[in-house]
Amino acid sequence: MKNFEWMLLKITSFCMLILLTACATGQTTQDPLPSWTDGPAKQRIVGFVHSVTDSTGSDFVPANKRIATFDNDGTLWSEKPTYFQLLFILDRVKLMAADHPEWKTTQPFQAVLENDMATMKAAGEHSLIELAMATHAGMTTEEFEIIVNDWLATARHPTTGQAYNSMVYQPQLELMDYLRANDFKVFIVSGGGLEFMRPWTQDVYGIPPDQVVGSSIETRYELRDGKPVLVRVPELHFINDNVTKPVAINRFIGQRPILAFGNSDGDFEMLKWTTSGEGKRLGLIVHHTDAEREWAYDRESSEGRLVRGLDQADENGWLVIDMANDWKVIFP
Amino acid sequence: MKNFEWMLLKITSFCMLILLTACATGQTTQDPLPSWTDGPAKQRIVGFVHSVTDSTGSDFVPANKRIATFDNDGTLWSEKPTYFQLLFILDRVKLMAADHPEWKTTQPFQAVLENDMATMKAAGEHSLIELAMATHAGMTTEEFEIIVNDWLATARHPTTGQAYNSMVYQPQLELMDYLRANDFKVFIVSGGGLEFMRPWTQDVYGIPPDQVVGSSIETRYELRDGKPVLVRVPELHFINDNVTKPVAINRFIGQRPILAFGNSDGDFEMLKWTTSGEGKRLGLIVHHTDAEREWAYDRESSEGRLVRGLDQADENGWLVIDMANDWKVIFP
Numbered sequence: 001m002k003n004f005e006w007m008l009l010k011i012t013s014f015c016m017l018i019l020l021t022a023c024a025t026g027q028t029t030q031d032p033l034p035s036w037t038d039g040p041a042k043q044r045i046v047g048f049v050h051s052v053t054d055s056t057g058s059d060f061v062p063a064n065k066r067i068a069t070f071d072n073d074g075t076l077w078s079e080k081p082t083y084f085q086l087l088f089i090l091d092r093v094k095l096m097a098a099d100h101p102e103w104k105t106t107q108p109f110q111a112v113l114e115n116d117m118a119t120m121k122a123a124g125e126h127s128l129i130e131l132a133m134a135t136h137a138g139m140t141t142e143e144f145e146i147i148v149n150d151w152l153a154t155a156r157h158p159t160t161g162q163a164y165n166s167m168v169y170q171p172q173l174e175l176m177d178y179l180r181a182n183d184f185k186v187f188i189v190s191g192g193g194l195e196f197m198r199p200w201t202q203d204v205y206g207i208p209p210d211q212v213v214g215s216s217i218e219t220r221y222e223l224r225d226g227k228p229v230l231v232r233v234p235e236l237h238f239i240n241d242n243v244t245k246p247v248a249i250n251r252f253i254g255q256r257p258i259l260a261f262g263n264s265d266g267d268f269e270m271l272k273w274t275t276s277g278e279g280k281r282l283g284l285i286v287h288h289t290d291a292e293r294e295w296a297y298d299r300e301s302s303e304g305r306l307v308r309g310l311d312q313a314d315e316n317g318w319l320v321i322d323m324a325n326d327w328k329v330i331f332p
Numbered sequence: 333m334k335n336f337e338w339m340l341l342k343i344t345s346f347c348m349l350i351l352l353t354a355c356a357t358g359q360t361t362q363d364p365l366p367s368w369t370d371g372p373a374k375q376r377i378v379g380f381v382h383s384v385t386d387s388t389g390s391d392f393v394p395a396n397k398r399i400a401t402f403d404n405d406g407t408l409w410s411e412k413p414t415y416f417q418l419l420f421i422l423d424r425v426k427l428m429a430a431d432h433p434e435w436k437t438t439q440p441f442q443a444v445l446e447n448d449m450a451t452m453k454a455a456g457e458h459s460l461i462e463l464a465m466a467t468h469a470g471m472t473t474e475e476f477e478i479i480v481n482d483w484l485a486t487a488r489h490p491t492t493g494q495a496y497n498s499m500v501y502q503p504q505l506e507l508m509d510y511l512r513a514n515d516f517k518v519f520i521v522s523g524g525g526l527e528f529m530r531p532w533t534q535d536v537y538g539i540p541p542d543q544v545v546g547s548s549i550e551t552r553y554e555l556r557d558g559k560p561v562l563v564r565v566p567e568l569h570f571i572n573d574n575v576t577k578p579v580a581i582n583r584f585i586g587q588r589p590i591l592a593f594g595n596s597d598g599d600f601e602m603l604k605w606t607t608s609g610e611g612k613r614l615g616l617i618v619h620h621t622d623a624e625r626e627w628a629y630d631r632e633s634s635e636g637r638l639v640r641g642l643d644q645a646d647e648n649g650w651l652v653i654d655m656a657n658d659w660k661v662i663f664p
Contacts, residue, residue, distance in 0.1 A: 064540055141582055185542070198586045208396055209586025210517070210543070219582060221575040221601055228605050230582050237583075243553040250473055250551060250562050251569075252584060254530045254541025269553055273560050 032178040035171040035329040042326070044319055045175070048282045052258060053182050059280040063183035067257040069249060069270060070172070072190035072197060072214075074263040074304035075286050076205060077168045078157075080295040082303055084164045085196050086128075088151055092135035109134070133234035137217055140229040141195060148199045162331075165204050169286075170332045172261075176205060184259070189213045189249055191241045191266055195232075213252045215240045241266045246273035263288065264304040271309070271318055283318035285309050290324040293331075364510040367503040367661040374658070376651055377507070380614045384590060385514050391612040395515035399589040401581060401602060402504070404522035404529060404546075406595040406636035407618050408537060409500040410489075412627040414635055416496045417528050418460075420483055424467035441466070465566035469549055472561040473527060480531045494663075497536050501618075502664045504593075508537060516591070521545045521581055523573045523598055527564075545584045547572045573598045578605035595620065596636040603641070603650055615650035617641050622656040625663075 036042040051059040052066065073079040093103070093112045103109035108127035111119035120127070136144070152165050160167065176186050188197060188207055194214040201207040218233040240248045246269050249257065260267070260274035263286040271283040288297050288304065298306040313320050323330070368374040383391040384398065405411040425435070425444045435441035440459035443451040452459070468476070484497050492499065508518050520529060520539055526546040533539040550565040572580045578601050581589065592599070592606035595618040603615040620629050620636065630638040645652050655662070 064534065067542075185540075187542075194583065194586070202396065208517075210399075210519075210584065212586065216583060219579050221578050221605070228578065228601065228608050230578060230605075246553050246560065246562060247551050251526065251548060252542065254526070254544065269560065273553070273562075276559050 032181065033171065033174050035174055035327060037326050037328055039326065041319060041321055045282070045284075048259070048280065049178065049182050052280055061258055061279065065255060065258065066179075066182070066184040067187065067253060067255050068176075068179050068184045068259040069187045069189040069213075069253070069257045069261070069274070070176070071262040071264070071267045071270070072188050072192050074288065075169075075261055075267070076172050076188070077165070078294060079303045080297070081158060083192070084167075085192050087158075087164075088148075088155070088196065089131050089135050091151060091155060092147075093131060096135065129236065133217070136193065136196075137232045137234035140231055141219060142229070144195055144232055145199050148196055152200060165200050167331060168204055169327070170329045171327045173205065173332065175261075176207070179259070180206065185211065187211045187213060187249075187253055187257075189240065189245055189260075189270060191215055191239070193217075213240060213248050243269050245270040249273065258282070260284070261286070262309070264306050265308045268308050268312075272316065275316060275318065283316060285313060285318055285320045287320050287322055289322050290327075290330065292324070294323060296324075364513065365503065365506050367506055367659060369658050369660055371658065373651060373653055377614070377616075380591070380612065381510065381514050384612055393590055393611060397587060397590065398511075398514070398516040399519065399585060399587050400508075400511050400516045400591040401519045401521040401545075401585070401589045401593070401606070402508070403594040403596070403599045403602070404520050404524050406620065407501075407593055407599070408504050408520070409497070410626060411635045412629070413490060415524070417524050419490075419496075420480075420487070420528065421463050421467050423483060423487060424479075425463060428467065461568065465549070468525065468528075469564045469566035472563055473551060474561070476527055476564055477531050480528055484532060497532050499663060500536055501659070502661045503659045505537065505664065507593075508539070511591070512538065517543065519543045519545060519581075519585055519589075521572065521577055521592075521602060523547055523571070525549075545572060545580050575601050577602040581605065590614070592616070593618070594641070596638050597640045600640050600644075604648065607648060607650065615648060617645060617650055617652045619652050619654055621654050622659075622662065624656075626655060628656075 033042055033046070051057055052061040054060055070076055073083050077084070090112050093109055097103050097109070097113055100109070103113060108120060108123045108131055111123065112131065139147070152163065155164060156162065157164055157167060179186055186207060188201060188205070188211065190197065190213070192214050194212060194216045197212050197214055198209040201212050202209065216237045218235040218237045219230045220233050222229055222231050238244070238248065242265065245267065249270065256277045257274045258277070258280070259282045260270050261284040262271055267285070271285070275281040275283040285306070287306070287310070288295055290296060297304065298310060310320070321327070365374055365378070383389055384393040386392055402408055405415050409416070422444050425441055429435050429445055432441070435445060440452060440455045440463055443455065444463065471479070484495065487496060488494065489496055489499060511518055518539060520533060520537070520543065522529065522545070524546050526544060526548045529544050529546055530541040533544050534541065548569045550567040550569045551562045552565050554561055554563050570576070570580065574597065577599065581602065588609045589606045590609070590612070591614045592602050593616040594603055599617070603617070607613040607615040617638070619638070619642070620627055622628060629636065630642060642652070653659070
């Protein structure tokens with residue numbers, strides 16, 4: 001009987017270990033937002049998540065309605081000295097110039113090749129679209145994905161020297177993880193190009209391609225040597241900005257978010273649409289206040305211009321995140 | 333010591349029970365596709381799922397690339413005597429006629445009100461779009477959702493007397509569950525209207541709104557009494573059919589599916605796009621061969637016309653599902 005008792009004891013110990021491990025895993029009290037300063041902003045975010053996930057409370061929201069939307073430029077990654085996609089365009093023009101000798105004497109290409117920023121800025125939106133079409137169309141979707149990946153792997157930010165997709169905000173990575181751990185479905189809703197973002201959002205943000213909403217150009221189905229391809233056509237399909245963000249949210253997501261996070265007036269209508277819904281909602285704005293660790297800008301900036309958002313945050317109940325004070329860490 | 337031994341034995345039994353339960357759950361051998369006839373078609377589907385989920389095999393596909401797309405009309409639910417959304421339009425015209433006395437003498441409305449199918453069919457696509465716009469636009473997105481839900485709750489199919497959203501195919505419900513259990517993300521890619529499908533796809537198919545891709549009209553962001561609304565505008569945005577299905581897949585999903593299921597030539601390019609990708613792929617076609625339990629039609633039908641799909645299924649390696657023989661049950 002000694003042996004039997006010994007075996008029993010061993011089995012019991014093993015089983016208890018399993019049960020204890022299971023309990024310990026469930027009871028973890030680790031801070032889900034370690035890069036957020038302990039203070040009112042963090043408290044309000046955590047309080048919001050608690051109240052919409054507490055199935056006994058009056059603010060409970062079922063998991064399949066927990067939609068969160070994040071802008072990208074200036075909300076998830078930096079946008080200075082200018083939008084990273086614009087820097088991609090300038091790099092592409094220079095790289096493609098060898099095949100386009102006429103660009104040396106044709107605006108707006110000449111200004112890009114001569115780094116003539118004054119002419120470029122004066123040229124306006126029409127010229128910007130012309131540059132975008134010249135660099136974003138004319139290839140298949142798969143070819144364009146390779147071009148974006150190659151650029152991200154090699155290009156470096158002009159002042160930090162970092163890869164562009166490492167200039168993402170650590171507090172936001174934690175927030176998105178925290179939301180997903182609470183069964184939120186997290187989407188990007190950005191003015192940036194759909195196919196400029198999708199190649200890397202899964203790896204960098206944990207956001208799969210089908211949860212990325214953005215601006216887009218037309219594509220056309222074609223057979224090449226009997227194989228189908230999608231060719232990118234130099235024609236705008238949709239610009240995802242200000243009043244069209246709710247339109248795109250409705251078209252791509254089909255549900256009104258309960259949480260939206262932006263940083264510029266281009267996000268105003270997304271925030272308004274989100275927080276005007278019934279039940280508990282949360283609208284958030286990144287206020288770039290940190291010239292030391294990132295950049296400080298708002299009302300006068302050509303990127304991420306923030307006027308209406310600051311003026312009307314209070315009356316709309318939106319939480320303005322003060323980057324310098326609310327974020328302990330900026331970049332990972 | 334007697335008591336101690338007894339306690340040990342009890343704890344051990346309890347722990348063993350937990351472990352055994354866990355093992356039993358993991359080793360379930362229940363058929364995931366009970367409404368599919370045991371035969372080559374079912375074998376090929378199960379074989380495909382096994383090979384792309386076997387992490388030791390050469391055909392393995394990581395979970396986040398397991399995208400499956402299903403057409404809706406004729407693939408997930410019936411489409412006879414005509415598309416259910418068209419029956420919705422006809423019902424709406426009759427209901428709205430009280431507010432539109434001019435429709436009594438204006439085509440194509442007059443034909444609808446007089447049940448004059450010959451005139452309606454002769455009037456062509458332009459008239460159909462006119463009817464669609466009159467019934468699908470002019471209200472907010474939230475008002476339209478209520479209209480669709482009300483119709484589904486009360487309207488009955490002219491020959492079966494069933495609610496339209498109960499005329500879905502049981503074998504396909506099982507297949508979608510089976511794919512999801514194997515970490516596939518399942519999407520609808522349909523010619524039907526986005527906002528006509530989304531109110532019910534979660535409940536009926538387990539497909540959330542953001543995984544529904546379809547045709548759409550324009551919407552416009554507006555403030556009404558200070559509250560934002562999205563107003564449905566009588567202007568086509570996108571028709572999701574044949575060559576535009578791969579375009580929409582790319583735009584909404586951003587990845588090429590590894591499995592696509594359709595039933596008509598409107599799905600041809602989606603199947604071609606899907607199965608032309610690298611690695612193991614599966615293209616499937618529902619062939620409506622069952623005049624007893626559903627309907628039998630293919631080459632000559634105005635709904636779900638299937639010519640190229642049948643002629644080129646073999647050379648493309650697509651699996652044609654013979655409804656009469658491959659499905660034991662049609663409706664739940």
